[in-house]
Amino acid sequence: MSIPELLQMTLTGINLGVMYALIAVGLTLIFGVMRIIQYAHGEMYMLGAFVLYYWTEKFAMPYWLGILASFIVIFALGAVLQIVLFRPLQGKNILNSLAVSLGLVFIISSTGQIFFGTTVKGIDSVVTGGLVFGGVYFSYERLMITVVATIIIFSLWVFLKKTKMGTAIRAVSEDPDAAALQGIRTQRIHWLAFGLGSGLAAVAGCLMGTLLSIVPSMGFLATIKAFMIVIMGGLGSVPGAVIGGLMLGMIDSVVTTTIAADVAIIVSFVVIFLVLVFKPTGLFGQKWD
Numbered sequence: 001m002s003i004p005e006l007l008q009m010t011l012t013g014i015n016l017g018v019m020y021a022l023i024a025v026g027l028t029l030i031f032g033v034m035r036i037i038q039y040a041h042g043e044m045y046m047l048g049a050f051v052l053y054y055w056t057e058k059f060a061m062p063y064w065l066g067i068l069a070s071f072i073v074i075f076a077l078g079a080v081l082q083i084v085l086f087r088p089l090q091g092k093n094i095l096n097s098l099a100v101s102l103g104l105v106f107i108i109s110s111t112g113q114i115f116f117g118t119t120v121k122g123i124d125s126v127v128t129g130g131l132v133f134g135g136v137y138f139s140y141e142r143l144m145i146t147v148v149a150t151i152i153i154f155s156l157w158v159f160l161k162k163t164k165m166g167t168a169i170r171a172v173s174e175d176p177d178a179a180a181l182q183g184i185r186t187q188r189i190h191w192l193a194f195g196l197g198s199g200l201a202a203v204a205g206c207l208m209g210t211l212l213s214i215v216p217s218m219g220f221l222a223t224i225k226a227f228m229i230v231i232m233g234g235l236g237s238v239p240g241a242v243i244g245g246l247m248l249g250m251i252d253s254v255v256t257t258t259i260a261a262d263v264a265i266i267v268s269f270v271v272i273f274l275v276l277v278f279k280p281t282g283l284f285g286q287k288w289d
Contacts, residue, residue: 004135009253015142017249018149022204023222024229024241025153026197032173032236033193036086036097040104041201041226042219046112048074048202049209049218053121063126067206071199078198079191087190105219112216123209145207152203153242160238169193173236201226232272234282243283247271 027041048070055066081104089096130139160166171179172189180186201222212218229248233240248268255264275283 002135005257007134007136008138009257010250011136011138011142012257013250013253014246015146015249016252017246018146018153019204019208019245020225020229020248021242021245022149022153022207023201024226024233024245025156025238026200026204027226028230028233028236028238028241029156029169029193029200030197031230032238033169034082034086034090034190036094037101038194038197039098039101039223040108040219041197042221042223043105043108043112044074044078044198044201044219045205045222046214046216046219047077047108048199048205049123049214050112050116050121050205051202052206052209053123053214056123057121063123067203070202070206074202075195075199077195079195081198082191082194086194087187090190105223109216109219116216118215121214123206123214125210141210145211149204149207152200156200157238165192228268228272230282232275232282234284237282237284240282240284 023041023045026044027038030036030038030041051070051073052063052066055061055069056063061069085100085104086097089100125141127140127144130137130141131143158166160170168179168184169189169192171182171184172186172193176186179189205218205222225248229241229244230237231244232247233242233244251268251271252261252264255267
């Protein structure tokens with residue numbers, strides 16, 4: 001394997017890994033705060049891409065404002081879903097929440113097929129061309145996506161670590177009862193975290209919308225990838241989601257390039273199994289009561 005080929009796979013792996021991480025941090029944020037498994041997370045990713053598609057392609061509005069609009073719309077949708085569907089189930093049998101989230105997968109994807117149709121759609125790239133160095137080509141589009149996703153993830157970290165609301169979210173995640181005794185309104189934190197996690201998935205869908213085909217079924221693969229990452233990195237751990245995303249991105253890039261995409265899936269699951277054998281809570285996870 002030549003140096004340029006190795007460098008190409010590394011750059012592609014980082015690009016994929018950052019995007020996977022952006023999807024996964026939203027899912028792990030929801031679990032960390034609410035202790036529920038949100039199977040419809042990929043559907044938020046899909047809806048976010050469609051919001052941007054109609055914003056830019058149908059209404060000819062600016063791309064970057066479309067990403068912001070998509071975040072706001074899906075944030076609001078996630079908050080409403082938490083208040084209407086998941087809040088009444090809080091503290092009850094976890095199977096009830098699982099049933100609701102699974103039902104949302106079929107409801108949202110089926111409704112998407114009715115309203116959006118099954119015709120493949122796409123979003124025009126806002127940048128063209130690319131960098132060529134050392135025999136390696138990396139498009140400005142992928143570079144832009146990598147940089148924007150990295151900035152968003154870093155901003156989330158700053159928000160969680162440095163702001164009063166972020167501190168409240170972490171407090172509820174670590175010990176909801178103690179947080180409530182300190183005067184933190186846990187119900188508000190729940191819908192905020194659910195909305196924020198959903199909004200992050202929507203932004204990931206927007207960024208990937210220029211690279212991938214936009215169809216109502218696109219959320220399935222995003223959900224699978226997100227769950228693989230949070231299990232590998234540790235449920236409820238944002239750093240774990242980032243590291244897990246980068247690991248999965250590198251596996252997909254290297255194995256797909258050198259062998260085949262189907263083998264990359266097998267290798268990914270083997271790595272997850274090995275991680276769980278030696279560290280059952282994931283790389284950065286903790287035990288949940």
